[in-house]
Amino acid sequence: MSIFDIAGVNPTLVSRLMVELDDVSTIFDRQLASDFPPVNTLSVHVGRYRGKMLRPTLVLLSGMAVDESVVDSSHYHRTIGAVTEMIHMATLVHDDVLDESSVRRGGATVNALHGNEMAVMLGDYLISNAFHLCSTIGDPNLNLRLGEITNTLCEGEIVQLHNRENVDLDEDMYLTIVTNKTASLIGGCCELGARLAGADLKIQKALHEYGINLGVAFQITDDLLDLTADQQELGKTVGRDLDMGKLTLPLIRALRDGDDQRQIAALVRDRCHAQLQERLQDDGWFESARETAMDRVASARRWIGDLPDNAATTMLHLLADAVVQRRF
Helix, strand or coil, rough: CCHHHHHCCCHHHHHHHHHHHHHHHHHHHHHHCCCCCHHHHHHHHHHCCCCCHHHHHHHHHHHHCCCCCCCHHHHHHHHHHHHHHHHHHHHHHHHHHHCCEEEEEECCCCCHHHCCHHHHHHHEEEEEEEHHHHHHCCCCCHHHHHHHHHHHHHHHHHHHHHCCCCCCCCCHHHHHHHHHHHHHHCCCCCCCCHCCCCCCCCHHHHHHHHHHHHHHHHHHHHHHHHCCCHHHHHHHCCCCHHHCCCCCHHHHHHHHCCHHHHHCCCCCCHCCCCHHHHHHCCCHHHHHHHHHHHHHHHHHHHHHCCCCCCCHHHHHHHHHHHHHHCCC
């Protein structure tokens, strides 16, 4: 399923976005091009990781929501779209190393094909190129903001790694982790899209908070899919959170409030996927997590309630609703 398959999306806007995203992909590929064939081989491979292109889409949509015409004349939105996608790709490449994943977007991961050392260096190459590309705009404040966001993202990943195997992880810390490691970049995409369109600080803040809440809902849903989805359907390795000792929201709540917390802890320790899935489903913890994701979506939509009434704003609302219904 594509984000452009969402029911109710304006077809004219979809056509326009697809043209813009083609330009983002061109900028992305041109930036990564190297004189060395081994580098190009890896860059072409990671280009296949581009799927939904959610982050550049949010940069573009946020700009359009502020000013419907601005993106047509603004190369900056496309450039920042490519920058944010590079940062995101770097996190995926590094995540696959950390999680020992072998499948991404239905194909082999970089680490599975070329080893961890090559994957780590490719992730570094993506980050380096992202900030080099951002510098071509000539606005140091954009680099500073993206640097701050990237620092926050890395902090979230480090704290998550520190809490592997921690059956006492509480919900507040889980939400801090997902806010930092996932939602911070999504919120930044919305904020920067608005900033580049000339929005005032109030609108930038509103779109940033929309993105933060959207990102938290997205990550909760992603964590649920890791526990419940089929690998072929999802297109990436599933069950890795449990295998790597990462507790997600349904497990945290079951361990805190479940009827048999010791048994749940034992199932986590022994990596009993099928039994855990059955228990979490029967005891309502999957549904509990989905309700929290839906609450975050409602909050996201409230933050953009005062934006201009146009096709881009409508799509931002529809996109928020689709996050908790996705199977991609």
